Amino acid sequence: MLHPHSLRAAPHRLVSAAQSRSAQHSFGAFYATVRGMRHRPEPDDVEPPDNDFILSLLRANPSARDARSYLASFGIRPQSRPAPQPVPIDIALPSHAQTQVPQTSAAPVQEVKPSPLISSILDPIHRRTALVKVQGPFTDRQLESIARGMVYLEKLGLVSVIIVEHDDCPKGDEHEREAVLEETTRVVQALEKQGAKARPVLGAVVRLGPKPGDEASSSYNPEAHTYPSDLIPIRSALRAGEIPVLSPMALDSFCRSVRVDANDVIAALARGMVEASSTSAGVSGPSDEVDLIPLRLMIINREGGVPSYARSGLPHLLVNLESEHDFIHNTFQRSWESTHPSALSNLSLARTCLSYMPPTSSAIMVNHRAPSSLIANLVTNKPAASSSLPHALLHGNRLTPNTPTLMRRGLGVEVIRDLANIDRSKMTALLEQSFGRTLDQEAFYARLEKDLDFVIVAGEYAGAAIVTKERGANSSSFSPVVYLDKFAVLPSHQGDGTVDFLWVALHDETYGLGLPFSVNPNGGKEGRGDGKDLVWRSRANNPINKWYFERSSGHVRMGDWVLFWCDAEMRLKVEEGRRGSAGLSYIEDWEQGRLVSWADIVPKIPSSWKK
Structure with a gap:
């Protein structure tokens, strides 16, 4: 079974020059993907009435994986009536609790019916x-x-x-x-x-x-x-x-x-x-x-x-x-x-x-x-x-002084820049368990010997983000592409915060580098240096693309693939400050041709898996 937090890798199709030019022209249409999300803040000292218990559960917005985790702890009492149809397994990245409430103005609150998913957690036995x-x-x-x-x-x-x-x-x-x-x-x-x-x-x-x-x-x-x-x-x-x-x-x-x-x-x-x-x-x-x-x-x-x-x-x-x-x-x-x-x-x-x-x-x-x-x-x-x-998506209604802080025991996070310091057996086990495929170890590690930028490891290889520097024959005017080659978390660590711990560290080492809030103790650059654009790809039918859309600066479709990127945040802040009230232009000078270069390099990156 494919790991929901892992980037897919497969044989690539070359993008023609015409396709590349078309992709560049459509750059603006796909650039901004960070969208506002509605949130209904808690009024001061006010809670829903007793008959609003089910709506309180609906606000939690549990996924099927959440329900399974809950039932593993509390179980359910045997039902005399036929059990509801099983809910399809949700293999998307964790959908975090939101406070969006269904529109029920046409009916009183007490008539709100819980979904089968909610019904499954309403009758605990333990x-x-x-x-x-x-x-x-x-x-x-x-x-x-x-x-x-x-x-x-x-x-x-x-x-x-x-x-x-x-x-x-x-x-x-x-x-x-x-x-x-x-x-x-x-x-x-x-x-x-x-x-x-x-x-x-x-x-x-x-x-x-x-x-x-x-x-x-x-x-x-x-x-x-x-x-x-x-x-x-x-x-x-x-x-x-x-x-x-x-x-x-x-x-x-x-x-x-x-x-x-x-x-x-x-x-x-x-x-x-x-x-x-x-x-x-x-x-x-x-x-x-x-x-x-x-x-x-x-x-x-x-x-x-x-x-x-x-x-x-x-x-x-x-x-x-x-x-x-x-x-x-x-x-x-x-x-x-x-x-x-x-x-x-x-x-x-x-x-x-x-x-x-x-x-x-x-x-x-x-x-x-x-x-x-x-x-x-x-x-x-x-x-x-x-x-x-992204901070821009969190600030506002989604993050207020009343937002709670969740704390987990967590895992150590380490940034490794030398391939010799990577435990290959543990890394291989992590990738194969996460993707459900057999790694072509010889070819994969040979490529890392040449192109590795750094690896972020969580715990004892419970999760990892592998970043490479990719170069193209016709991209001399651009720096090497900072490419997220693999992002994997063991199935046993799904939903325990490891995904967020890894991505925050990835932000701090790449597109967030240089910002004051990127000075985190992960063994990496600790905020010192210049941020770099982070690029990655995903199959167009990948169910976790919604998760990527929310974290990327932009994306563009290329046949069977979607190319995602996160812009270097400090560079945008500096440019915006230089321009003052004029603001950023739709496409900056340093962005010209950037997408064409990415579209030429990324699809040519070879597969990591045995066929």
Whole structure:
């Protein structure tokens, strides 16, 4: 099966000079492909009514792959009626959660019928847990909105274990205990008003200090710990169908219950709940036992996601904690310390928790104005919009201060420029599994010996982008074409953010080079140098072309192929600044003949596969 994230390679047809001239003349018609996408922002402190649950799912816009991933975690109850016809497998690149709502003005909301895809996720059989930090204080209306989101998640099989924080009550205040307990009670009451059963857990369930055996210093070790017996109140509440709501309390060395930072409690629970599940593995329990291993970490606050230097302070969409955590700390601007005072501590909390949680888990940081984003995250496990989309397409309605930040454990990203440093056996396995074809290794690596520019590798060859420099006999007036030869991700890493991690790194090393927000820690040029146009091709009937259209500057059709390109962004900015208010012309002088040269070179690149 062809990997949906991979560029196809096949024998090429030569483009005649006449075709090339025609392609150049049609250049303008195909140049601009970045289009605006409608987005309906969340109104402040307003959530849909209870009868709008299905529309909340529709806003998540799950693909068939998303539904399969969800069902793998939650399953479905047997249906007495005939099962709906199976949905064809969607082999497109991940379609990210959007907030487009079907037009239903002609009928009341409650008459909206879910599609078979939505119906398949409405009746979970397995219940999973999420660790939720409610970082208040919040008004009654805000708590009502948050509680409704928790109830919606419970309907989908995700039961929240809530830890309440009170940011406005300083540590050491003489009334801090009363204030924290009161805030915990308010959360319980808000949940009950939404029809949920909730249980306040006011006593300490974690213990201060490192866990015995954790003497070796590690940035991942929580400042508190717990034992399986400490989790009895949480287990009891979950078995009774209740949402446990905890105060941030811990037992000190004198067995006194003291207030601590909620992050310490959450990190200890993330580790403790995973360890408790592993020690009880194989032990039969009640049929309604909730899986104690946290599937999600959700941080609901008043400040929103983590601000990004690359997006003028708007939130990060997706964070690869393995490779970006330290860099985000180092680039955090001083002005954000007042507007987002807990962003970095929550980022570190996510890294600690996800180090214990399953690889498929994720963490989301969202403000109280957009709790419906939690539903989209649960069903799709994706950010609100793809982080690899062009900045021009993201800014505006698709990226606002209320957009949540999704965090994944992620993978290391490395840029390799010497073919000798590539593990050929792993690279070959990656390409063959991704494309479902047999690589002509001798010819392929011989060509890379001559033409390789660089390779971006994610993790242990979970994904890779191979870029070459292609030259043509009649293109002496142009620099070598920077060509995306292969873009591949293992099937096991589809939908886990690897595609976006790779494309962002590809942007930073090619057409985004030279811009301040391309200074990323991927082992490459770290923003230094001149950007280069990036060119690639795809079969005209390739189902992932829509994904390419959204990320390219332009495209042109050439018979059975579509030629895509991304313009060097810094060059466009410099030229636009030089011209001032006059703006860019439709085709700049340096673009003349460029497409003809590409159309002459790219189709002649040989196939990488054995026939």
